[in-house]
Amino acid sequence: MCGIMGYTGGGAAAKIVYDGLKRLEYRGYDSAGISVLCGNEIKTVKRLGRVSALGGLLGKMHGGTGIGHTRWATHGKPSDENAHPHNAGVFSIVHNGIIENYSQLKAEYFSDENFLSDTDSEVIAKLLDKFYDGDLTSALARVCGLLRGSYAIAVMCAKSDGFAVAKRGSSVVIGYGENENFAASDLPALAGLCKNVAVLNDGDIALLTANGVAIFDENLQGVIREIVPNPATPADLELNGNPHYMLKEIREVPAAIERTRLSYAYVESSVKKAMEGVDRVIITGCGTAYNSGLAAKRYIESFARIPAEAEIAGEFRYKNPVITPNTAVIAVSQSGETADTVEAAELALSLGAKVIAVTNSPYSRLTRCADVVVPVEAGCEICVAATKSYSGQVTALYMIARTLAGSSVQSSAEIIAPFPALCAQITESEDIDGLADMCARSYGTYFLGRDIDYAVAQEGSLKLKEISYVPSEGYPAGELKHGTLALIDIRTVSVFIITGKSLAGKCANAVEQVLSRKGKAAVITNVAEVAERFKGRAYVVEIPSCDEWLSPLVSSVVLQLLAYKTALLLDRDPDKPRNLAKSVTVE
Numbered sequence: 001m002c003g004i005m006g007y008t009g010g011g012a013a014a015k016i017v018y019d020g021l022k023r024l025e026y027r028g029y030d031s032a033g034i035s036v037l038c039g040n041e042i043k044t045v046k047r048l049g050r051v052s053a054l055g056g057l058l059g060k061m062h063g064g065t066g067i068g069h070t071r072w073a074t075h076g077k078p079s080d081e082n083a084h085p086h087n088a089g090v091f092s093i094v095h096n097g098i099i100e101n102y103s104q105l106k107a108e109y110f111s112d113e114n115f116l117s118d119t120d121s122e123v124i125a126k127l128l129d130k131f132y133d134g135d136l137t138s139a140l141a142r143v144c145g146l147l148r149g150s151y152a153i154a155v156m157c158a159k160s161d162g163f164a165v166a167k168r169g170s171s172v173v174i175g176y177g178e179n180e181n182f183a184a185s186d187l188p189a190l191a192g193l194c195k196n197v198a199v200l201n202d203g204d205i206a207l208l209t210a211n212g213v214a215i216f217d218e219n220l221q222g223v224i225r226e227i228v229p230n231p232a233t234p235a236d237l238e239l240n241g242n243p244h245y246m247l248k249e250i251r252e253v254p255a256a257i258e259r260t261r262l263s264y265a266y267v268e269s270s271v272k273k274a275m276e277g278v279d280r281v282i283i284t285g286c287g288t289a290y291n292s293g294l295a296a297k298r299y300i301e302s303f304a305r306i307p308a309e310a311e312i313a314g315e316f317r318y319k320n321p322v323i324t325p326n327t328a329v330i331a332v333s334q335s336g337e338t339a340d341t342v343e344a345a346e347l348a349l350s351l352g353a354k355v356i357a358v359t360n361s362p363y364s365r366l367t368r369c370a371d372v373v374v375p376v377e378a379g380c381e382i383c384v385a386a387t388k389s390y391s392g393q394v395t396a397l398y399m400i401a402r403t404l405a406g407s408s409v410q411s412s413a414e415i416i417a418p419f420p421a422l423c424a425q426i427t428e429s430e431d432i433d434g435l436a437d438m439c440a441r442s443y444g445t446y447f448l449g450r451d452i453d454y455a456v457a458q459e460g461s462l463k464l465k466e467i468s469y470v471p472s473e474g475y476p477a478g479e480l481k482h483g484t485l486a487l488i489d490i491r492t493v494s495v496f497i498i499t500g501k502s503l504a505g506k507c508a509n510a511v512e513q514v515l516s517r518k519g520k521a522a523v524i525t526n527v528a529e530v531a532e533r534f535k536g537r538a539y540v541v542e543i544p545s546c547d548e549w550l551s552p553l554v555s556s557v558v559l560q561l562l563a564y565k566t567a568l569l570l571d572r573d574p575d576k577p578r579n580l581a582k583s584v585t586v587e
Ligand code: M6R
Pocket: 286, 287, 288, 289, 332, 333, 334, 335, 336, 337, 338, 341, 384, 385, 386, 387, 462, 463, 466, 582, 583, 584
């Protein structure tokens, strides 16, 4: 959701910031821009489109301090004018977040002035220029005091060395180098650039020069933030011969499951303690993370017989939820930065719930507010579509549910042990090209299943629509006849996931209902009788038999590959789908 990057030191700032922005591009790719301090003049380039649009424009930007931005448009269409940085007087700024009171600030302080953009961000540069009396940090603190909403801001001043950053809501990581320092929205930008990093707290302001970093709280009192080894490595960013990050990351599903299952042993006792006496569980998240929560609901209710609900975080946070001291909230988020999910977790905490974070990002906002953090060990995920992180989330949530049911961590880990190999089998062998072709030509694709297969159906549908733009819906197979069946005709494809024997017959009825309305159907199944029954009448994908509850780990890989292949057939960029960004740090 916009990426910012700043550098100060002896290197070529323009190139370093440009490279950093390319690594942050998954956060938004509507426009990009860079400012560099050249002597005591600020030079700025910005363009509509991807970061690479800046490549040929950096030749004259010589200087050791620079800031840059890659944008996911919120206020103001994607355009050159609305691209960041925004400049005013001696200032240049980049901003990630939303300034909710920008119109009031404009009206109050600049009623007679023209703004060059339609953004909520330009007012920050104007305010800095207005309040500046020779001290960058105090001007920035004063401006931050006026802002409502969320922000990570990097500011360069033509009259000061280095640059400053400020944050509230949106994240900022400081990178400590030797005679050079960095700031970025996320760790991948800093991979290979510095050995140590620190995460800023809300309200922090940091002043970075080549020689050091000074951090202040909102009252400009000096504060110390923990400095930890930089966990991001350049290897995280390699494609390793894959044409896209999405395929690379699907191929990393087995490793994500394996690492997550093994690491759970280190947090099991904390989960147990936090869950003592819990009589109700709410799992919350957005998008794919919510979909993994649908599986978790089934696990918790079936294994532990504790009532559980999966709630979309953006709904949960505004519905005045019923929370008792015995309610546990499990907040699931790959990035740990999704505004709705973090706010939902903070609300639950304030109402007295125990909050367990399930996240792939150890230094995220979510980890800093939760009572217990259960790591998803998927590794850096760059493709906007979540793949291996879903598998890691399902693994972690399965283990949490089993802990709640009193099972030992060893027994859970043993049940999961065969799954990395089963998933690897799918990624290397499954032939779904024909099905991808059907989906690419379809008027609409429906994903249907019952019980745990319904949870996967939702995720399969999200993946397909997100990266191929084929209209799609996930639905409980039993509900088909209550409405959705009206949409079925020869132009539609219905993809059924049938992994449980007990409901296989019922689900097969729904396949028949589709076929008898001339709809095209596909069946992804590990039930031999089902495969036999539909061969020749539907597109059948046979997957290995496995523990019924954990079948989402296997079937989701087929659906991820299906979405990927469909996107390629339609000439879409699977890594950077239109209109989207990976970390949604705004509302
Ligand atoms: O980082 P998070 O897991 O909190 O992100 C939540 C959703 O934005 C995310 O899962 C989104 O739906 C993905 N693009 C789905 O592939």
